[in-house]
Amino acid sequence: MVDSNYILRFLSENLMKVSKPARYIGGEYNSVVKDLANKDYLRIAFSFPDVYEVGMSHYGLEILYWLANNLDFVYAERVFLPWVDMVEMMEKNDIPLFTLESKTPVYKLDVLGISLEYELSYTNVLKLLELSRIPLRARERNDNHPIVIAGGPVTYNCEPIAEAFDVIYLGDGEVNLEKMLRVIYETKGMNREERLKLLSKIEGIYIPLFYEQEGRKIIPKYDFAPSKIRRNILKDLNSVKPPVKKILPHVESVHDRGVIEISRGCTRGCRFCHAGYVYRPVRERDADQIVESVKELISNTGYDEISLLSLSSLDHSQIEKIVDKLMEELKDKKISISIPSTRMDAFNIKIAERISQVRKTGLTFAPEA
Incomplete structure (x- = not known):
């Protein structure tokens, strides 16, 4: 069985065989560690579908990480796409993608959030899902799989990769992130489709499974799905304090x-x-x-x-x-x-x-x- 101890043992035996091993160890200054033994958290992995030093430079991921971890019912961790040598090593040893903070396999979490910043990352998204042992298409997932959420500027034209996501969040994360996570937390154990129905009622949430293509239009399959999705807009930037405890990466990031x-x-x-x-x-x-x-x-x-x-x-x-x-x-x-x-x-x-x-x-x- 693959658990955090199994992954730690794999890392101790193989880290020196890959380039920049510090990408995979976690434990950076200012990273968040919560006691998992005494509370049933909503477990989230926030992911940037690129290597560690690129993802650690992404300000949007930093905002979401701190917003989520400030909620008392959430434990948010980070995951990035390994470099090709580490991918080969993980596949050879049958190791799934894991979080940096707790070394938990991503498929064991409740939510996987993926930032879509540019279209050229689409293939990286698919590789990230494959390494995480999560089916590539939302319709192939069952109640035991994490809910896979997309956010970021590319979500405004997401149809080429929409099938990969259970939920697509449009707009500023500060507006409805807490509401979305609370619904997911309070519906743990429920049928996956029922959970997605409840999420579809939140402003700025698009559930691709509830829509179909008709000609050049995307239209709802069901009456309960909104015909238009309006993005979330944070009206007052001063209402949300910016992150002031930036995680200090072990490897020099692109914007250090x-x-x-x-x-x-x-x-x-x-x-x-x-x-x-x-x-x-x-x-x-x-x-x-x-x-x-x-x-x-x-x-x-x-x-x-x-x-x-x-x-x-x-x-x-x-x-x-x-x-x-x-x-x-x-x-x-x-x-x-x-x-x-x-x-x-x-x-x-x-x-x-x-x-x-x-x-x-x-x-x-x-x-x-």
């Missing part, structure tokens, strides 16, 4: 720095930009909350670089105030600020001079915007 989201959405509406449409409307986080969150993040992680995340950071209406306040706090500590996304017409020499006082950091320009 502290991150605070300062706004969501974009004012520009460029026709070629997918994100500019799916993250509408523009919502800004207040300057004071940003500064306090940055201070907490630094205290909890020790990062010496902070990134102000947004689709167009310099378009924030309080950007000069934010930079000035942060430089007052961070300059003497030799902590730098980076601006990850900047339109050419929004570039500000004054701000560039301010953030370069500590050391030269990155400015990412979008000349096509």
